[in-house]
Amino acid sequence: MRLAFRYLLITILCVVFGAVYEAFSHGVYAFGMVYAFAIPLLGGVLPTLLLTRHGRALPSDTAVQLWHFGISALTVGSLFSGALEIYGTTSRLTAVYWLAGGVCLLLSLLTIVFIPIRCEETDTIVAANELTV
Numbered sequence: 001m002r003l004a005f006r007y008l009l010i011t012i013l014c015v016v017f018g019a020v021y022e023a024f025s026h027g028v029y030a031f032g033m034v035y036a037f038a039i040p041l042l043g044g045v046l047p048t049l050l051l052t053r054h055g056r057a058l059p060s061d062t063a064v065q066l067w068h069f070g071i072s073a074l075t076v077g078s079l080f081s082g083a084l085e086i087y088g089t090t091s092r093l094t095a096v097y098w099l100a101g102g103v104c105l106l107l108s109l110l111t112i113v114f115i116p117i118r119c120e121e122t123d124t125i126v127a128a129n130e131l132t133v
Helices: 002-023 038-053 061-086 092-114
Strands: none
Touching: 002 038, 002 061, 038 061, 061 092
16 A cells, blocks of 8 residues: 555656646646656556555565566656657657666566566465466
């Protein structure tokens, strides 16, 4: 639940940052800035709440850290490309954020599926796709 609260806080900060930034943008709006809050909301709050609601534990630390980095890269990339769009310019380098975020999310999902996790109760190793509720 604490992790969901952190992602919710990041979501709120993105909403506030986008609103303040666009208040000073002289009526110019950018989708990257307006919808940057959706990335931590859909990629952080909702999955965490679903896992907690169904009583499942978080995956391995590696998978969680890769997921955090992926969500962070996508959020920063959205804010940065929105800021550039508001200023009336573009850059090919913003694609690096989307690429890095996507790769980290994909690696996180692959880690969840293929790397076994250790059960603390029985001290045995089971594959992540063999866990049942």
